[in-house]
Amino acid sequence: MKYVGKLECLLIALIAITLFNTLLGERFSSSTLVSILIALTVTYKGFVVIDHFMELKEANKNLRFLMKLYLTVFPSLIIISALY
Amino acid sequence: MKSYPINSSLGIFPKSWSEKSAGKVPGNIPIWVGILSELTEFGIFFVAYFVAKFYYPDVFSQGPQQLNTSLGVINTIVLLSSSYFMAKAMSFIRLDNLKKCERHLWLALGCGGLYLIIKTWEFYWNNLQGFSTDTSEFFTLYYFMTFNHFLHVGWASCAILWVIFRLRSGAYSAKDNSGLEALAVYWHMIDLMWILIFPLLYVLR
Numbered sequence: 001m002k003y004v005g006k007l008e009c010l011l012i013a014l015i016a017i018t019l020f021n022t023l024l025g026e027r028f029s030s031s032t033l034v035s036i037l038i039a040l041t042v043t044y045k046g047f048v049v050i051d052h053f054m055e056l057k058e059a060n061k062n063l064r065f066l067m068k069l070y071l072t073v074f075p076s077l078i079i080i081s082a083l084y
Numbered sequence: 085m086k087s088y089p090i091n092s093s094l095g096i097f098p099k100s101w102s103e104k105s106a107g108k109v110p111g112n113i114p115i116w117v118g119i120l121s122e123l124t125e126f127g128i129f130f131v132a133y134f135v136a137k138f139y140y141p142d143v144f145s146q147g148p149q150q151l152n153t154s155l156g157v158i159n160t161i162v163l164l165s166s167s168y169f170m171a172k173a174m175s176f177i178r179l180d181n182l183k184k185c186e187r188h189l190w191l192a193l194g195c196g197g198l199y200l201i202i203k204t205w206e207f208y209w210n211n212l213q214g215f216s217t218d219t220s221e222f223f224t225l226y227y228f229m230t231f232n233h234f235l236h237v238g239w240a241s242c243a244i245l246w247v248i249f250r251l252r253s254g255a256y257s258a259k260d261n262s263g264l265e266a267l268a269v270y271w272h273m274i275d276l277m278w279i280l281i282f283p284l285l286y287v288l289r
Contacts (some may be wrong), residue, residue: 060106078284
């Protein structure tokens with residue numbers, strides 16, 4: 001049997017989250033809860049790519065901070081925009 | 085005058101930014117200057133999106149429902165897969181397995197090409213529905229963001245071809261692969277931008 005490594009598991013998780021987000025958007029019309037869920041999952045997806053695909057987890061801490069800040073600020077705007 | 089100890093990579097950063105203090109810079113400093121510039125550019129698009137959404141909430145609520153969501157989902161999966169293949173290519177070059185590295189670079193390139201084909205089809209489909217840049221404020225931003233992203237995938241795909249050529253000519257090895265790594269982080273940045281664009285344009289109502 002072929003070994004399923006960490007990267008394979010993360011890819012499956014990222015695809016599953018994408019499908020889940022799409023389902024949320026399609027099934028439930030605009031609600032604050034949906035927007036919050038989508039924003040949180042977008043941040044999570046971003047963090048996975050930053051840490052494991054870009055390999056910043058063990059690399060330069062300033063670059064990792066900047067990238068994570070970016071993937072925190074813009075999804076936060078999704079939540080803020082949902083509140084108005 | 086106060087002098088700062090310099091970063092060994094380029095010599096323009098204070099000590100706290102040095103590789104010794106902050107950790108290794110994947111790829112090289114110039115590619116990160118490029119990446120941070122691109123992030124700023126896309127950041128301006130995202131701010132424009134939220135400002136426009138604030139002023140035209142109805143238009144931005146209806147807009148995503150008029151798009152072909154399936155094509156957006158497929159393209160997201162294609163780009164995530166391309167990032168995976170790129171990460172695998174990096175892991176194989178570190179093992180000096182040039183054959184498998186090249187195979188995964190071709191797979192990443194294939195995903196990039198597939199993305200471009202699907203996106204072109206989506207633009208064509210939109211055109212058939214009568215949507216264009218001046219249909220509404222939503223579509224103006226949609227075309228602005230997605231076409232810009234399309235261009236990034238296009239030239240990064242060309243860069244993958246270049247890296248494959250360099251790999252074949254023996255330019256990269258387990259010890260020396262910073263050029264390949266620079267392309268990999270740039271490619272992942274493009275994937276990250278799509279991770280943000282996709283929910284904004286296709287999912288959120």
